[in-house]
Amino acid sequence: MKRMTPESQSGSNLKDIKLLNRAVVFRAIREAGAISRADLAKQTGLNPATLTHITRELLDRNLIEDAGAGEARVGRRSSLLRIHSMIGNILAVRLARHNIQGLLTDLDLHEMVIHTASSSFLSNPIDASLPALLDGIETLIEKSGVDRRTILGIGISAPGPLDTGRGILIAPPNFPGWDSFPIRKIIEEKTGFTTFLDNDANSAALAEKWFGAGRNLDNFVFILVEDGVGGGVVINGDIYRGQHDIAGEIGHTTIDRNGAICACGNTGCLELYASPHAVENRVRQSLLAGRKSLVSDLSDNDINHISFEMIAKAALQGDAVANEALLEMAQALGVAAVNVINSFDPQAVILGGKVSLVGDLILPVIQEYVNLRAISRSEQKLQVLVSVLGENAPVIGAFSLVLRELFQNPEFHPAVDAKEEKL
Ligand SMILES: [Zn+2]
Structure with missing residues (x-):
């Protein structure tokens, strides 16, 4: 069993298109459960020759199978296709x-x-x-x-x-x-x-591309807000890694060149403003300054126990301190979204990770930034979406x-x- 080297992965567009088409066909079959070739053509928009080639290839490799093949259907084989039940x-x-x-x-x-x-x-x-x-x-x-x-x-x-x-x-x-x-x-x-x-x-x-909010998109940027802030750039349906696996390190792009020094050596990195840890720190500062917040109750009045989850909960109940801390996160993510849009011209920006907990609160702020500031040649504004897969x-x-x-x-x-x- 051979592994593709990174060099060959970044290879020709032809390979990208093959992967894309196989994936589109596989996904359409998977989602339908069982599907005829005619419906598959309708769903995927692929021309009959390409579709025949791909389905034959997937059948040969036992990735898909004829549904009902082997059953006694009078006179003709069933034309329904499904994911191979014994594939592994x-x-x-x-x-x-x-x-x-x-x-x-x-x-x-x-x-x-x-x-x-x-x-x-x-x-x-x-x-x-x-x-x-x-x-x-x-x-x-x-x-x-x-x-x-x-x-x-x-x-x-x-x-x-x-x-x-x-x-x-x-x-x-x-x-x-x-x-x-x-x-x-x-x-x-x-x-x-x-x-x-x-x-x-x-x-x-990649998960968003195969199973989530990026299913119908070939070009998008995913921003993962977890302990740190990371990014994944999907170009022509596959991950773009760059020469040294660094592409997508959006958390360490500068949004304030006079900002604090980051652990990575750069200054004013997105992560310093948009990570859950940064939000927790802002809430701690407000509480130390004497502000009242639901977060105090949720953390049993122990500022060392404040978590992003508590802040999200308080913010959703209208807590001012929590909402202010999140607003700053949203503004930083808005700047980052504009930067990646102007760099990659994607179809959408998808936000995921812990930020999914407060998607409804921060999305309007980020979308407004994008509408105002991103370069756009189309009437339709670029969409900022929240992951449907959440923390998984x-x-x-x-x-x-x-x-x-x-x-x-x-x-x-x-x-x-x-x-x-x-x-
Ligand atoms: Zn950094």
Whole structure:
């Protein structure tokens, strides 16, 4: 089984279009459950020759099957297509600072149960967190009852910066022992499964493309607001990584060149104004200055226990301190949205992560910034959307990393033989 190198991934447009078309066909079949070729042509807008080529290719690779094939239909084969019922499963892991999420399901995402272990994770020393990760993978397989032989691969999303080509995490802040750790190689050696790694924002952007708010978009920028602020740039239906996997580091673009110094070495970075941590700090300052807020009650009057979730809750109940702190976040995200729109000319900007909790409150502010300030040549203003996958986007993205490989790389093949033994 060959892995695509980063060089070949960024290759020709032709390859992008193939991936895009295969993905469009796969998604249309998946969403319909079973669909005729005629309806598939209508849904996808692809011409008959291209559609025939793609469906034949997907049939040959056992990614889809004739629904009802083998059943005694008088005289003719059923022309309905569906996702191959025995295609196999994908294991996805999302590594975060304070928790780890796991998902093991089939290509149809039939049973999407996301398991979360919320004990400290990457912030623990590696000699504790790595064995916990490997145990977690084994437990997930055991509990799911899935036959190991049907697992196509493992997708991992982790905080950046990281090197997708070499499969290593690079100097993640506050993750003791993980610097330059060859995580992909170790997971492959210990589990025996081909493993793919990408950062959480790229993974989440991919999830939005395959399953979320970006499903009908080929060009969009995803901004992930979690512990930090990250971004994923989707161009022609696939992630744009740049030369050194840095593309999309929107959290470290300057929105105030006279601003404070960021941990990254730059000044006035978006993350300093738009991260949940920044919002928490602003609320703390207001409370220390004697302002009254619902957040005090929610945090049992302990400013060290203030969380973004509490602020979101208070803001939704009309709390002034919470809303002011969020307004500043929204304004910073508005500036960032205008910057990415003017840089990439996308169809939309999608916001995800913790920011989804306050989408209704901050979206109008961001949209107004975009309407006023982004360069636009069309009558229709560019849309700012909120993720529909919420906090699950990165783990669904880790799943999508393997799915993407399945469609991108014809040599990455489901092990159908192993499954046939089971029948
Ligand atoms: Zn920075």
